[in-house]
Amino acid sequence: MDNCWDNEKEHCFGPVISDTMSILRWLQIKRKVKVYNVFKEKQKDEVGYDPTQKYCKVWGVMGFNLNAFIKKGRMDITIDKTTWPSACYGPVHNRPMKKKESKGGQHTLAVEAERRHMIIYTPRHKLWPLQPLFMAEGTAELKRLIDDIIPLVKEEDKEPMDKRRQIFDKCPNLGMDNHFSGDATSKLVGNKGFKSTMTCWRGIFPAGVSKKHFHSLKE
Numbered sequence: 217m218d219n220c221w222d223n224e225k226e227h228c229f230g231p232v233i234s235d236t237m238s239i240l241r242w243l244q245i246k247r248k249v250k251v252y253n254v255f256k257e258k259q260k261d262e263v264g265y266d267p268t269q270k271y272c273k274v275w276g277v278m279g280f281n282l283n284a285f286i287k288k289g290r291m292d293i294t295i296d297k298t299t300w301p302s303a304c305y306g307p308v309h310n311r312p313m314k315k316k317e318s319k320g321g322q323h324t325l326a327v328e329a330e331r332r333h334m335i336i337y338t339p340r341h342k343l344w345p346l347q348p349l350f351m352a353e354g355t356a357e358l359k360r361l362i363d364d365i366i367p368l369v370k371e372e373d374k375e376p377m378d379k380r381r382q383i384f385d386k387c388p389n390l391g392m393d394n395h396f397s398g399d400a401t402s403k404l405v406g407n408k409g410f411k412s413t414m415t416c417w418r419g420i421f422p423a424g425v426s427k428k429h430f431h432s433l434k435e
Contacts, residue, residue, distance in 0.1 A: 251271075251273050251274055252269070252270055252271065252273060257269055257270075265343070266343075267339075267341045267343060268321070268339045268341065272339065275323070275337055275339075278334055279334055279335060279336050279337060280379075280380060282333050282334060282335070283335075283368070283380045283381055283383060284381065286333065286381075286383050287383070288383055288384075288385070289328065289335065289368065289383040289384045289388065290328045290329065290330055290331060290388070291384070291385075291386075291388045291389055292328070292329035292330065292388065292389050292391065293326050293327065293328060293329060293335060293365075293388045293389065293390050293391070294326075294327050294328075294329045294390075294391050294392070295324065295325070295326050295327075295358065295361060295390055295391065295392040295396065296324070296325065296327075296392065296393065297322050297323065297324045297325070297340065297357075297395070298322065298323050298324075298325055299320065299321075299322045300320050300321055300322075300323075301319070301320040302319045302320040302321070321339065321340070321341075322339075322340040323337050323338065323339050323340060324337065324338050324340060324357045324358075324361065325337045326361050326364075326365060326390075329391065335365065335368070336361055336364045336365060338357050338360045338361055338364075340353070340357065344356060344360070347359065349400040350400055350401075350404075352398065353395075354395040354396040354397070354398075354401075355396065355398050355400055355401045357396065358392070358396040358401050358404070359401070359404060362404060362405070362408060362410065365384075365387075365388070366387070366408060367380065367382070368380060368381075368382055368383055368384050369382060369384045369385075369386060369387055370382045370384065370385055370386075386409070387408060387409040387410040387411070388410065388411075389410070389411040389412065389413065390405065390410055390411070390412040390413075390414075391412070391413045391414065392412070392413075392414045393414065393415050394414065394415040394416050394417045396414060397414050397415065397416040397417055397420065398420060399420075399422060399423050402422060
């Protein structure tokens with residue numbers, strides 16, 4: 217039997233498979249290959265390796281499909297991380313701290329505050345290239361999320377291959393905790409036209425603001 221996994225014969229008919237496999241089983245395999253193509257998986261030592269490659273398409277499709285049927289996005293977006301544990305034996309891209317299972321992962325989500333619709337997400341792992349001013353984990357994640365949200369705003373530029381609809385009339389308001397705080401992210405949010413409400417780490421209050429505006433309790 218010819219090798220049907222060669223690029224030139226990828227869609228060839230296999231009579232042996234046809235005689236031994238039901239149509240329902242074929243459809244099951246087809247769905248799995250569409251969501252995750254194991255034959256194109258990169259190994260850890262290869263350039264472009266993605267620790268989330270086994271499931272990233274599933275998460276990406278959730279945001280893409282949501283964008284396809286929302287008429288207009290709400291103007292308040294909550295940004296926060298979500299943690300999922302795993303007790304599997306296979307490789308997982310992160311190891312959660314202080315959880316029952318030692319393996320699993322974390323994603324950072326941008327979610328509509330009222331309807332809880334996931335607009336965009338970014339997985340958390342150590343292989344992301346870091347940019348100057350956004351070297352901390354939280355600031356780097358917020359930078360990626362904002363870069364993905366801007367093309368969803370009307371009259372903003374977007375890549376030719378980006379098929380998502382522009383569902384926001386203007387840049388929405390972002391709400392987040394102190395994991396994402398810092399001067400770099402505050403300037404990024406303002407320069408891009410977003411509004412935001414966030415808590416700040418006690419030790420990294422915004423630079424240039426007089427201390428008389430800060431109120432602390434003496435212990």
